[in-house]
Amino acid sequence: MSIRKPAVLVLALVLVLATLFATGCTTGTTTKVKVGVLYISTVDDGGWSQAHKRGIDAAVAEIGASKVDLMELQNIPDTDTAKTNAAIDQMVAAGCKIIFATSFGYMDAVAAKATQYPDVKFEHCSGYKTAANLDNYFGQIEQPRYLSGIVAGMKSTTGKIGFVAAMPLPEVIRGINAFTLGVLSVNPTAKVYVKWTNTWYGPDVEKEAAVSLLNEGCDVLAQHQDSPAALKAAEEAGMFGIGYDNPMGTQAPKAYLTAPVWNWGAYYAYKIKAVMNGTWKVEQYWGGLKEGIVALDTLSSLVADGTQAKVDAVTTDLKAQGNDYIFKGPLKDQTGTVKVEAGKTMTRDEQMAMSWFVEGVVGEIPAS
């Protein structure tokens, strides 16, 4: 029995030390502006968080690493209010002046903390709440999604295009609709088959959804998911795919066509600078291709002939007209009912609340 006590003590010591090292955080001097960033996963997840990290790094590079002090907390589940609160408290205690919360689910926690800490500026991605020190921001990813629809529509020979979709929320539905309208603009008889995974990030589930779509005869897959699993499934089946979030060409070189990608850097640099000069204000930012916050990745060599020219032409129109170019009447839903009459466009509020599929989408939106 004599061995047990020391063994337990050593184990406990190892655990404590490991925890200390694992949570090590940066401490800064007062001359720099301290910036907090909350990530839902790790910054090398190959998806959503990595895109935000790319943006933060670009912003720091633009402003100068000597002027910004980053405090990044990863793997903060946005469904866990207690953890989110603790992370924000920790950031404020460390002296953060502006905090970027990069997932939708942080919204309520961030709103409550914004009231508690009026001197700190809060930036919440993809939400809708605001306060004197709480702003939200998002990008019109549906614009590059429309372009990726053109790429898919021109590539598909079966006329069946699959879409692996995360959650039945307006953000995702808007993207599927934009994608489908892009497909139909070049391939009017094609159909877009949607499968829901009910997860933003679940490579195994995403792969199974993709395999299911491939089994049903789809030859191009698109996705609103944060991992390259669907692309990899397409590659295995000898088919083609469109990524999301970040350039994903290296993940599935034999299948990759392109991807709608996020470039958050310009916005992050602008907002951090605003805190530094004291010009920060609430503006509910919603930029598109024109502002550069979203883009279509460079087309791979696998796209159909003539795709680049078509994409370039439509990019010009999208930059000029914004989402009005995509969501203009006449638009019909899956039952053929006219939802937007000819000559009209959808308002921002209507786009934000979109809960119906356009004609050409095959799949149901689960009642929630």
Place this chain on the structure above:
Amino acid sequence: MDPTGFAMMIALFLASAIRISIPLLIGTLGETLTERSGHLNLGVEGMMLLGASTGFFVAVRTQNVLLAMLAAMGGAGAGALLYALMTVTFRANQVVTGLALTIFGAGVANTLGKSVTNQSTPRNIQDLFALQPLHPDLSGVQGIPVVGPVLQFIDTAFLQHNLYVYGALVGSALLAFYLYRTHSGLHLRAVGENPAAADASGIRVVAMRYGAIVGGGMLCGLAGLYMPLVHITTWVENITGGRGWIVVALVIFVRWDPLKAILGAFLFGALEIVGFRLQAIPALSGSIFFSQYVIDMYPYAMTILVLILANVRRKKGWQGPGALGVPYFREER
């Protein structure tokens, strides 16, 4: 949809279900081996993650599949050895130790996995685990009515898989043979049923338990390795996605039998992916019983049902190894 097309969809579904059931099957074999010795190791998820991360790490660094599998067995086996040390030698609570192993394994795996994030399985290993048809070319018989389509169906569903699938099936047979047809297997079952009696008859209880726990852990490591190396072909955090917990339920569901495990794993695997197929049927996709959230519950619900049946029927073999979860004190015989 025409009947042939529909049959093809079913065949493809069965093939997908078999492929996704492999980590469940191998994990179940491992946990069956462990539990047959009388130890309940709830650390399956942790050991699967340990095996997945160490194996994939070595695969990426060396491009050698054998080294990768050895590393997966070594990583998970080390976790199992730690568990055996705690529970067999120190007689710590098995449930708590198992849970700790799960948390520990996830931590180590995700830390190690960081260095191989965004890396793909080396091309030579992907090719090795590409689909390997088990039959001569069937194109000649496709035209024959009835026989052609039936052969096509069987072929698509059951005869076009990768080496890992075939290996897991052979492994089930081998484990069944070991447990029921060898002296050592008989001894192991005796240890799990009544360690005091086994001890009295000269069986080395502690050694058997160490062997079964570590061996079971190694199998769990191979189960985990399937996910990054073959199925997803890249590393992501918590890549096993809770399959270790399904395994714990599955072992009970198949009543500690390696052969029944094949069918059980297939059934639970099919449940995992059936939701996407049902989404294609509008009449069903609206029903709450076919919501993926509810479908994810079925494996556990069915396991509870088996537990209830086991209590009602009081049949031999349904209750599991007699000494399961009970630490053995030689001095207290």
